[in-house]
Structures are given as C-alpha cells and as structure tokens.
Amino acid sequence: MPLSPEHQAEIDELRARPQSTLRSTAAGMEGHLYTAYPVLDHGFVRVIDYMGDDAAICQAARVSYGRGTKSVSNDEGLIRYLMRHWHSTPFEMCEIKLHVKLPVFVARQWIRHRTANVNEYSARYSILDREFYIPAPEHVAAQSTVNNQGRGELLEGGEAARVLEILKADSARAYDNYEAMISQDGQQGLARELARMNLPANIYTQWYWKVDLHNLFHFLRLRADAHAQYEIRVYAEEICKLVADWVPFAYKAFEDYRMGGATLSATALDCIRRMVKGEEVTQETSGMSKGEWREFMQVVG
Numbered sequence: 001m002p003l004s005p006e007h008q009a010e011i012d013e014l015r016a017r018p019q020s021t022l023r024s025t026a027a028g029m030e031g032h033l034y035t036a037y038p039v040l041d042h043g044f045v046r047v048i049d050y051m052g053d054d055a056a057i058c059q060a061a062r063v064s065y066g067r068g069t070k071s072v073s074n075d076e077g078l079i080r081y082l083m084r085h086w087h088s089t090p091f092e093m094c095e096i097k098l099h100v101k102l103p104v105f106v107a108r109q110w111i112r113h114r115t116a117n118v119n120e121y122s123a124r125y126s127i128l129d130r131e132f133y134i135p136a137p138e139h140v141a142a143q144s145t146v147n148n149q150g151r152g153e154l155l156e157g158g159e160a161a162r163v164l165e166i167l168k169a170d171s172a173r174a175y176d177n178y179e180a181m182i183s184q185d186g187q188q189g190l191a192r193e194l195a196r197m198n199l200p201a202n203i204y205t206q207w208y209w210k211v212d213l214h215n216l217f218h219f220l221r222l223r224a225d226a227h228a229q230y231e232i233r234v235y236a237e238e239i240c241k242l243v244a245d246w247v248p249f250a251y252k253a254f255e256d257y258r259m260g261g262a263t264l265s266a267t268a269l270d271c272i273r274r275m276v277k278g279e280e281v282t283q284e285t286s287g288m289s290k291g292e293w294r295e296f297m298q299v300v301g
Ligand SMILES: Cc1cc2nc3c(=O)[nH]c(=O)nc-3n(C[C@H](O)[C@H](O)[C@H](O)COP(=O)(O)OP(=O)(O)OC[C@H]3O[C@@H](n4cnc5c(N)ncnc54)[C@H](O)[C@@H]3O)c2cc1C
Pocket: 112, 113, 114, 115, 116, 215, 218, 222, 223, 227, 228, 229
C-alpha cells in the first residue's frame, strides 16, 4: 500500500482546510497539493509545497529585460523565448517540494541529480517497512542485445515466473533476517544502522526532494526520456503531469523545445542544408560516424 491510513488521514485533513494567502498560487497545482499519486507497486509522488507560477517566470525575466520586452509582450511568448534561448534563471524562480516513496535502486539514480535538496527517511533511526518492488510480469525482460544499458525482449516461458519467485523469496528472507537481527526479544538486538545492510536494493525508501523548475526540467528531460530506465521514468512521467498543471506555458515550451526538440551538431546541420538543396547525403558523405548517423536519421525521420 503506498500510504498508511494515518498518512492518508493527514492528507485529507490538510486538503479539507484551505488557507488564504497573499501569495500568488497556481490553480492547477492547488488541485494536486498533498495528494499522493501511486507509482510502481508501493511508491508514490506527492506535492508538499511549491512556489511560483508561469507569471513568476515572466516577472523575473522582465526585471532583467526592463522595458525591452515589447517584442515578447505576452507571457506564453516570453516563456517560449526564454526556453528557446536557454535563458534559465527565470525558471529557477519557481520551486517545488515533493514527497517521494521509491525503491532504493531508483533512489540511487535519482540522487545523481545534485541540484536539489534532499531529506531521506533514516534507516538508522526507524525500522524500514516490509515493502519491496517486484516488477509486473510485463516488465520482466532480458538484457538488451542492442543496448548494453537496458532491457530488450520479455523473458519467455517459465523464466519470468522463476525470476519473480526468486525476487519475492529473497526479499522476504532478507526482511525476515532483518527483523530477527533487530529484535530485542531475548537478545540485545543489532543496531538498525547495521541490520539494514543486508536488505536488497528493491526495498522502498522515502524522501523530500526540493528543486527549482530549471533543474526539474533537466531531471525530467533525462528521466522521462525513453532511454531512461522504466522504474525511474514512471516517476518522471507522473511529475510531468503535475508540472503541466502547475506551469502550463513553461511545460508546453519544455515539451516543444526540450522533450520534443533535438540538439544538432554543426556537421548534422550542414547535412540538413545539403539535403534541403536536393543533395543525396549518405553516412559515407555525411562526415558522421555510423552511430552519429543512426541517431541523426532517427531525428530527421
Ligand atoms: C540514461 C542515463 C544513463 C546514465 N548512466 C550512468 C552510468 O552508467 N553511470 C553513472 O555514474 N551515471 C550515469 N547516469 C547519470 C548521469 O551521468 C548524471 O550524473 C545524471 O543524469 C545527473 O545529471 P546532471 O549532473 O546533469 O544533473 P545535476 O547534478 O542536477 O546537475 C545539473 C547541472 O548542473 C551542473 N552541475 C551540477 N553539479 C556540478 C558540479 N559539481 N560541477 C560542475 N557542474 C555541475 C551541470 O551543468 C549539470 O548538468 C546516467 C543518466 C542517464 C539519464
């Protein structure tokens, strides 16, 4: 279960008592505040707090441009201009604080994004719950044969079932031993900070994660991408939905220029110019390596 009944009651109470404020709020985000959205089998994402909206991005940008914003007078146009020209600091004026429950192996990928503030559940202080990520059968796949860093075809026949049984049995045994080691029933009981070392990386942890919108977009660009591991991608996709409701103009610009856009090298641009002029460009005449050409062809279709 992603949330304990006490936790859910706390969320319900917070949502039942709206408070008035002089600060600007984003109606789309107010609708999500505190609510936990399930991710994977026991995880969730929920917004604890946020600051700013599309208007805050424009307000900050207009400070730097002063009167020179006439050419991009409307908010959406200005936000698209900022995104297109990599003018990032106005996006840093918006912040979001999330509460995330996620498997430890996903947390290890997530924590590589250094430009955020994190406070994690302490397994020195508290006892971890018996909650392990067990993939759904449709995600139990073999090592990819084309990408060393990824999965390929689904495991066939009885192999998927065997793998799932191993994952479940090992998780259960590790947790049984964890409980046995920390137990103070007829023994001293091993310190929690030591007992945890025997737990597998599919156990769930929780943290508060606070980040500004610029760095959140960077995170989402990498982790909502099709190349990201499924187990972190589903969290990024859930966060994308929240951000789309929070700062709709900024999110639309992000989708257009970053998620849907592509960065091209000078060599690739030269190829496009030659193609537009009618030249038939091949990998051999492109000046690109086979790998670069393959990726280029994926971009230009
Ligand atoms: C598909 C994929 C595969 C990956 N595979 C691996 C892997 O095999 N092994 C591995 O170790 N990692 C791997 N990573 C992690 C990756 O290398 C980055 O560590 C991670 O994506 C965080 O990116 P970041 O450093 O840009 O983000 P952040 O840490 O949020 O930083 C954002 C930006 O701030 C700047 N910045 C932040 N801190 C510093 C600093 N100290 N010095 C200079 N500039 C800084 C940089 O411009 C950086 O791009 C992978 C990531 C992805 C998405």
